[in-house]
Amino acid sequence: MLNAGAEQLSYRLRERLSSAEPAMLDLTKRLIAIPSENPPGNHYEECVRTLLAELDRLGFDDVRCEGGCVLASAGTGPRTLYFSGHYDVVPAQSRDQFHPRVEGGNLFGRGSSDMKSGLAAMIHAAAAARDEGLLKTGRVGIVLVPDEETAGPRGSRDLDRRGLLGRDGIGMLTPEPTGGVIWNANRGAISLRATMRGKPAHVGRQFEGVNAFERAVPAMARLLDIKKEVELRETRHNITPAAARKSILMLGGRAEAGTNFNVTPDFCSFTIDRRINPEEHLEEEKKRLYEALEGFEIETMQEEAAAATPAGDPLGIVLSQHVASVTGREPTFEICPGLLETRFYAAHGIPAFAYGPGLLTVSHGPNEFVPIRNIVQCAEIYALTAAWMLGE
DSSP states (O other): OHHHHHHHHHHHHHHHHHHHHHHHHHHHHHHHTOBBTTTTTHHHHHHHHHHHHHHHHHHHHEEEEEEEEEEEEEEEOOOOOEEEEEOOOOOSSGGGGGSSSEEETTESSTTTIIIHHHHHHHHHHHHHHHHHTOOOOOOEEEEEOOOOGGGGGTTHHHHHHOOOOOTTTEEEEOOOOOOTTTTEEEEEEEEEEEEEEBBBBBBBGGGGOHHHHHHHHHHHHHHHHHHHHHHOOOOOSOOSSGGBBOOEEEEEEEEEESSSBBBBSSSEEEEEEEEOOOOOOOHHHHHHHHHTTHHHHHHHHEEEEOEOOOOHHHHHHHHHHHHHHSSSSOOOOOEEEOOOOOHHHHHTTTEEOOOOOTTTTTTTTEEEEEEHHHHHHHHHHHHHHHHHHHHH
């Protein structure tokens, strides 16, 4: 139950952001129309120009581009609550996905859910909190990055490497498509490609060759034993359904060997994708995999630590309260089934949470959409959270 002052604040922000709905919808549409697919990383410069122009139009401070990252701020003082999001999207199933369309109360298009609508919501949320004079003890830092879909080499990882990520941070929010829940944790990832070498020979003279596939089989058996043990482990973090609580080891997402059925295979290559829960240790799990793959050439495609922020952190409590007050539904805290950019901030001890207007169930799919109502609600939630964290 909000007190009278809180209700008045909520009313003021709701009125301001409701009037900004056309601008939020327009920005989202313009961003959807830019095919910023990653991989390979198309049209990033066009996204950057669009975002810089919107931030300038809304009067943000210190608007600039660092590499491919767009940075800005609203408010004054060193204490910074970061609103961070990504403008790259996964490849589309159809070019029509880059022609945004409204049907009923939904906006369709690639990136509508993940997460161009979230960018519009958080930008306008920060502007609204500033314009209402609610940022008394700090500022909102806007961080808009590329390459989230490929682990952030030109985005958050680059900002981190350059010492620009999370300066003076008291918290971070990112508008991932959480579908009404709050993600306060994410799994880590160890993704490898293992290749065993052999020597080719015609099947009739296979004794002259070395069969790479047969050489690889014992390691596959060792990995299957690890898989059985790993998938008995369950995270303590909330996630549904119950089967999703188990730790993960997937073999053979990609697998290939040899050149023909009648030639001894001179190579055998397969992938291993290990997703670790926050209770597990990255280096220990990596060591087990490498020991099982002795004798293989190993390519590391992805190596990311798990991360978690306690749900009871003050930022989590404030965010949860405002989700409930705006949507009328008490949110649950859950672990994200994949990676989150919150991990970069959590590694610096900065509380970090994901909550956005989109729906995970349709993100990355051929009919991606976002309920327009959710965009305005997300903006109000972010603005209220900023006011509570940075107000008097």
